[in-house]
Amino acid sequence: MYSSLPKTEIYSYFVGWTLGTGYAVYNVYLAGRELYVGVPGWSFLGRRKDAADYEWTTWVTFIRVLLPWIFVQIIVSELIRWKNSSLLSLWYFLFSVIFMSFTLGPAVTILMVFQPCIIYASALMASRSLIWIVSLVSLVIFCNSEIGLNWVTDMDKVRYLVLISMAWNNLRTVSFCLDNLSVNRRGSLLCLLGYCFYLPTLFFGPVILYDKYENGLTRPHTKWSVERLGLVVLNLFRFFGWAVVAELSLHYLYFCTMQRYPEFVWELKPWALYGMGYCMGQFFMVKYTVLYGVSSTFARAEHIDAPHHPKCIARIHLYSKMWRYFDQGLYFFLAKYIYIPCLGKNPNLFRKLMASAVCFVFTYVWHGLYLHVLIWSFLNFMGVSVEGICRIIESWSAYQECENKLLSKENSRRFKALMSVPLFIMAAISNFYFFAGDAVGNIYFKRLFSGSLLANSVLFFFCYCCSQVSIEVSNWEQRTKDKSLKNG
Template sequence: MQNSGNQKPQKPALRIVRLPRWEIGIYLVLSFGSHLYSFYEVHKISRDYEDDLDSEFELEKGFFIWGFKKDPTDFEWSFWTEWGKRSLLWTLLGHVIISQVTSVVISELRLWFLMAYGMMACLFVLGLKGLVVILLHTLASFTVAQLRRPLLSWLCSLMLLYTLHMSSLEEIQRDWYETENEYYLLLFSLAICSLRYTSFSLEHCWYQSSEKKYKLFLWMLAYLFYYPVFHNGPVISYDEFSKQIQKQQTRVSKMEVYALTLSICRIFLWWWLAESMIHLMYIHAIPSSNTVLDAVESWALGGLALAQVLFFYVKYLVLFGIPNLVVRMDGIEPPRLP
């Protein structure tokens, strides 16, 4: 019998065939075993050339019980862990205390207390001149946003971002600080702030607001100086921030305490894994040394590539996991971790 003109022939149903468990098990064993063996080869190269790498890159003294030295050549990890131990973890703890106390005592003023704390923490970490530079960038972006032209706001943000690459301003700002890391912290903070004041300016251009200008500027400061994401992100758009920060329910429930405790344990395990990797395998120093890299065999070379990818992943789980945890305690839904 022929199909009628208005009927379409049905497609045959797709049949999903699952691999047998024994085959999946073989693949897992082969994959896991090859990874472990390649990591072992990287570990052997690291031990064999430890003295050469130490003289070239000044490996740091490790703090684990097995006494291995630590590869410090991943700038980002070394930079943020050093600042974390130095001050950032303590300033984040101060934010948590201020946020939880004000949410119980004076919840209607909580946002402005957080803004004031963020500015004081910025003053403490970056100094008065660093705070003034950030305020000047903010004021310039807010002024241009009043014209309600998205293109002008984008151009303003690009011009402010370009000032970070001007050699004359760079030399002036370097002279404010005793160490390079202090200057770099200002640089990173300004770069992240540029994303936030661009978000605020575009929202202001796209949507009409009945708020007076001084109130809008205060909201911009509250958004910009929200401290958990101030120095390194992750970036939360102004629209999401303004909606979620005004929630009445900000105290942490028992279920949330359990989830937060679990998150703290996970962050600690990720940090421990990252530190173990740069103690057991010098995965960043070896590729930077031509002499050592020429001696690396294929298995070790594959292990280096895989270990660097995994370290990059774990590193951002830690660097973004800590501020994400604090943001969740404030009742805000942060961006998902990688």
């Protein structure tokens, strides 16, 4: 935990970061008035809505169809748990197959079932290497191209939903096969299919590692209480509230449409340009807060320990924490099945860098073999590696002696926050590649290096405020945790 700073200084950082982001977002609103965007929005607002985010518009439409089916699944699941929990896997699989057949079509359903079966067949050879090879081939064929989809559907939205679902199922199948292999157990195909096609997380994630899922599946039946039901309802209202916030923002901030016009983005003034980047990041976070939050709420209602939704990116300034806290399910997967095994028994700096590189190569393949994803993955690898090297240097006794001699604890915190700003800016721009593609990402780098001293100094100052806010929030979380452990 970092040293505390005077309260006046801390408040100034919070005020600076809040005012900076607020003014930047206001400039995005002003810039958006020059665009004619989207579709008619909510009638009582009298404004048009930005409908350029294909992910969000597809998800919002599909989740309305999906939710009633999830409620039915949970109700029947509780009855099965009460009578014979060994039938849960069969129920999860069959019910999802029925749902997919009605909504996506039989041909698509067969293809989606075929994918985990192929990887499961490779696991029968009890070879980790073969499981990974077949998994990666499956990703390339089914999840990064339309080779396996052209003959089953010509509908773009169906194709998109199938692609993301098969990407999730790839992770689940690997988790199932490797977990069972580690305990010298084969695991039945029906258990795998029930796990892969668990409806609340089938399309929107997050990935729940198999051991967590299995613990929830085998947990004894417990009756529903008012508190349990109330918690589910409260969380659903909470995440649907965030969905309303996302929808409302699209009526006033047209940053999604801006992404489609790089020439327009290039002409934005500095405040609007970086405000657009902030909006892209926040909207991306809110999208996954809604999706992961709703999915995890239903999973936890069945006592399955699902990962938490993303933490707000406006209070995270380090690459490592962004990876740890944005998509916890993917982070746990990478750590358990790739990073830790690659470290070996005698981890050193070289092994850590190589293990990290393998994780990001897999992340690149899993997210899609596109140039902007490659740039995003590479920049993230560089950022995480620089952080790791800096932590190693900080652990050296010679460095600690020098730091203690030259800097007070308060100045040490200020120095580290200052040094983290360049990495924080690079992290933000790397994500702009992921959100908006390589054309827009290139614009941010070009504008950064061609920007005036004044513009870059202002950007640097507000990013420094963000770093201090992030540190202070982390300190508060740690103090709260320590207090809870002390009282618990």
